[in-house]
Amino acid sequence: DYHIMEGSSAINRGIEYPNARTSDFDDNPISGVRDIGPYEYNGVIIPPDPTKYIVLEWAPVNNVDGYTLEVGLPTEKLIVDTVDTFFKLEGVEYDTTYTWKVVPYNQHGEAVNCPTWTFKTVVDPNKGTPPQPTTPVNPFNNQTNVSLTSSLVWNSVNDADGYRLSLWYNGTAIIDDFDFGNNLTTDISGHLSYAKEYVWRVTPYNSFGDAQGVVDWKFTTEPEPIVLPEPTTPIYPLDGDTNVNIQIG
Known part of the structure; x- marks a missing residue:
């Protein structure tokens, strides 16, 4: 006659989720119930806070x-065996990247080359x-033909506390x-040279972080001006002079 004592943990192997029992064979409540499923391992922690969830x-x-x-959690790996094509993932956190993979199987084995997906x-x-x-x-x-005396100007953004600027030439x-x-x-007039391509970026920010999806912009400065000599003027004889002396010897 075997019984699980009240307060002890129990594991019930199965393929349906949840697999773990919540009471022992005498219907006493079990503390520390952990669903590990048929292909799982010790140490898997079911995410807390069921009020935040995503249905995969x-x-x-x-x-x-x-x-x-x-499912790759921030600190653990959750593995669940199910016959359904959906799963309620509880305890998800805000602004967090997760990975997940689904491996179909039958009596002959598991599907091969199953990809891993991510979401944030x-x-x-x-x-x-x-x-x-x-x-x-x-x-x-x-833009091309940008003057060497130019200034960089960008648009204001709502809720921005400030802006950080980067300017590059040739990396x-x-x-x-x-x-x-x-x-x-x-x-930026002191930083530019003729006929060069520059890359610049402006990153708005506030107390909640930097703007996401910021892109780089490019511009090319004007070519160096071609300066030809000015015409000269006669000193002697002047234009239109008459009786201009001829020097001999």
């Missing part, structure tokens, strides 16, 4: 007995969001992510 879904396939779902959750709406990217005013992207930073505060322009 995948397409059904033929000739399948079930699916092994693997949204930023916590209660904590605010970074600003949006800005756009160039002067010079505009891919070398001339201005390296410099914080210009709330300014929307800066004079």
Whole structure:
């Protein structure tokens, strides 16, 4: 006559989720229930906080007995065996990247070459969001014949606390992510040379982080001017002089 004592943990092997029992054979509540499924291992932790979740879904396939779902959590790896084509992933965190993979199987074995997918959750709406990217005013992207006395100018962005500027030539930073505060322009006349292509970037930021999706812009400076000599003027004889003496000897 065997019984599991009240308060002890128990594991019930199976293919349906959840696989773990919540009571022992005498219907006493079990503490520390952990669902490890048929292909799982000790140490897997089911994510806490069930109020935040994502329902993962995948397409059904033929000739399948079930699916092994693997989810890469921030600190652990969750593996679940199921016959469904969806799974409620609880305890997800904001602004976090997750990986997941589904491996169909049947009595002959598992599917091969199953890819791993990734997704990233949204930023916590209660904590605010970074600003949006800005756009160039002067010079505009891919502009040519830009004067050496130009200033860089960009548009204001809502909710931005400031802007950081970078300027490169041939991969070398001339201005390296410099914080210009709330300014929307800066004079770069001392940094430019004729007939060169420059790359620049402006990153708006606030207390919630940097703008996402910021892109680089390019411009090409004007060619070096061609300076021809000026015409000269006669000193002697002057134009139109008469009776100009002839020197002999």
